[in-house]
Amino acid sequence: MSLTDSVVVQGAIIRVDLSSAAALDTATGTFMKISLPFIRSGEGSFYTLAGVDLDARPGIYTLQVKALGPGGKSETAALKVKVRDASFPRQKxxxxxxxxxxxxxxxARIEREDQLxxxxxxxxxxxxxxxxxxIAPIEGEMERFGSRRVINGVPRSPHTGVDISAEEGTPVLAPQAGTVLLTGDFFFTGNSIYLDHGLGLIGxxxxLSRIDVAAGQIVEKGxxxxxxxxxxRATGPHLHWGVRWRNTRINPQSLLELKLD
Ligand SMILES: [Zn+2]
Structure with a gap:
């Protein structure tokens, strides 16, 4: 089995390809204590996505892979992933x-919404x-991912998505196909949509000024x-786009850079 070592910045997601001369049946991986599914991309080849949380400590991490071949014969491999500091800015x-x-x-409302x-x-x-x-859900510059926020003088949780400024009413496109997990009007995030793109990748x-989809609905890319x-909680019209991969907080911009089949 062959794998290539990688360097990623905090909050980035990468594609990890695995190839083998042996006819592998399945492959699974573990990275930062998260189990990763591998997706078949061809004969003897698989890939997975590996996301690094925006708060992950810089350093060297190991991505472990276990594959099963004919007759249940198992093979293991590991690759090194170097996580670099993203030097996120402070935002007041x-x-x-x-x-x-x-x-x-x-x-109380915030707590209920968190649980939901x-x-x-x-x-x-x-x-x-x-x-x-x-694809990008709207056109425009993607700003403020990971910024350390100080709100009215008090340090708060980091900004876990990108903000894209646009005129009120600009249509928002599904960046990828998915199933609508949840919609609603929430205290901090206002009118919100959660899309399940599969395997724990959530957008x-x-x-939003308007929600055009309902929970359970399947949407197409675009x-x-x-x-x-x-x-x-918004100071002007904009789209906040956030992404989680297996519960790690990912910069959507790095998702746009991924080559997917
Ligand atoms: Zn935002």
Whole structure:
């Protein structure tokens, strides 16, 4: 089995290809304590995606692979993945006090919404919906991924997606095929859509003015799923696009750079 060592920056996702002269039946991997499925890409070849969380500590990590061949014969291999510091910027934000410091009623709502979200994104489909590479949901510069936010003087959780400024009402496209996991109007993220692209790759679209899809619906790549707005905690009309791979927080820009079959 052959694998190539890789270098990735915090928050990036890469494709890892595995090839073997032996006729392998299945391959599975482990990376940063997350089990990774391998997808067959040809005779004796497989690939997986390996995402590095934006808060992953820089250093050298090992991606372990175990493959099974004819008669249950197993083979193992490992590759080194070097994680580099992304030097995320700091961002200072000033918000109305009710948004910066939610009261207890809002806190209860936030908690309910967190539970709903956590429940729904643990139910991703075991198959792959993607075909070909991802496309951008709207045109425009992708800003602020990973920025360390200080809101009204208090350090808060990092910004886990990209913000793309656009006029209110700009159509938002599904960057890839998927199933709608969840939609709703949430305290922080406003009108939101969660798309399951398969195998634990989840796309999130926040602050929408309009939602055009419903939970359970299957969408095609390029289909309009909603429109840009400024609902929830937003200081102007923009799309927030976030991506998780097996629960690691990924820069959507690195997803766009992936070559997928
Ligand atoms: Zn955002």
């Amino acid at each position: 934000l000033t918000l109305p006090p009710a948004q910066a410091f939610p009261d207890s009623a809002a806190q 979200r956590n429940r729904s994104w643990s139910r991703w489909a075991p198959g792959v919906f993607w075909s070909g590479s991802f 999130m679209f926040f602050h 289909q309009v799923i909603g429109a840009v707005g400024q609902t929830g």
